[in-house]
Amino acid sequence: MKNKIPHLVRLSSLFLAAGCLFAASAHADEGGLSFWLPGQIGTFAAVRNDPGWSWTFSGYHAYANSETRKQNKNxxxxxxxxxxxxxxxxxxxxxxxxxxxxxxxxxxxxxxxxGRTDVYDNESTTTARGRTRSASSDDSRSGIGDLYPMATLKWKLGSHNYLAYASIGVPTGDYDVNRAANLGLNHWSYDAGGGYTYLNESSGTEFSAVLGLTVNQKNPDTDYRNGADAHLDVSLSQFLNEDFHIGLVGYAYHQLSNDSAPGIGNKNLKSQVAALGPQAGYFFKVGKNKWYANLKAYDEFDAKNRTAGWNAWLSLFVPI
Known part of the structure; x- marks a missing residue:
């Protein structure tokens, strides 16, 4: 396998595109939407690609929920x-x-x-005498999201690969201030960070980690501004042969500063979440090029001020 893996993984660095589709949550980040979509960084994050054009297509499914109970002194x-x-x-x-x-x-x-996002909300109140009143609402929406340009620089020193990136969220997606389900943020966001990939050519062992920081502008329709956040995406994998590898993926998302908006006051709305899960990747030849497919899934835990659940990605990297 020595000297074969680099030729393959030059084609395999998955897109470093800033995602935004967290369906609505009434906790931190306005509408539950954060600029950075945890888990979007793939294996070989800092490994160089072949020069020229390429396309990446990624299907993403997520399900998250939250349940809360509050009881007053009465x-x-x-x-x-x-x-x-x-x-x-x-x-x-x-x-x-x-x-x-x-x-x-x-x-x-x-x-x-x-994409399509759905929001199902149910609330019930039970009095001390056992009388219950409940209300529910739901909203579903399909459409386009914001645009995310990104620039990257990648350095290689033997088995060590380094990454610097910068990205912007351009508010072009579908948004309605009166709806719970939105695919756009309706504000500008800015994100930058760095990453590292260790790739051992002889053993086929790979480790990647990318750390970034996001700052947000104010939503002009609501005067709401999401707080700054830090995010870490990691990958560990092992090649079983020159085309197939398996491993683990994970992420951690932590909001550094509180949201700001009329009526929030000093209420702490900082959110956080972490996740772990499996991954598998496969290279296959199409014509003269090597394409790459990756499947990964995350199970979330340690969530605070946000919904938590699971999500899965199926990505295809196509060099031209």
Whole structure:
């Protein structure tokens, strides 16, 4: 397998596109929508691609929910339940330059998305005498999301690969201030960070980690501004042969500063979540090129001020 893996993984760096489709949650981040979609960074995050054009297509399914119960001193109990299934297709054309920039390989990509998001909300109040009143609502929406341009620089030093990136969220997606289900954020966002990939050519062992920071502008229709957040995406995998690898993936998302909006006051709305899960990747030849498919899934835990559940990605990398 020595000297064969690099030839394959030059084609395999999955898109570093900033996603946004977290269906509505009434906790932190307005409408539950954060600019960075945890888990979007793939295996070989800092490994160079072949120069030229490529496409990445990623199908994403997520289901998240939350249940809360509050009881006051008079014995009245309030229960609330929120579930947010969603399905999204991300499409990312990218161009990798042949001429080095500061000793690094430079690339530019633009991600767009089409998806469907659903929001189901149910609340009930039970008095001390056992009388219950309940109300529910639901909203579903299909459409396009925001656009996410991204620039990357990648350096290679033997088995060690390094990444620097910067991305912007352009508010072009479907948004309605009066609806719970939205696919756009309706505000600008800015994200930057760095990453590292260790790839041992002889053993076929790979480890990747990408750390980034997001800051957000204010939503002009609501005067709501999401707080800044930090996010970490990791991957660990092992090649079983020159084309097939398996491993683990994970992420951690932590909001650093509180949201700000009229009426929030000093209420703490900082959110966090972590996740772990399996992954598998496979290279296969189409014509003269090697395509790459990756399947991964995450089970979330340690959630605070947000819904939590599971999500899965199926991605296809197509070099041209």
């Amino acid at each position: 014995g009245r109990v309030r229960d609330s339940a929120l579930s947010t299934p969603s399905d999204t297709l991300f499409i990312t054309p990218a161009y990798t330059f042949a001429t080095p920039v500061a000793g690094a390989q430079a690339a530019f990509s633009l991600t767009g998305l089409y």
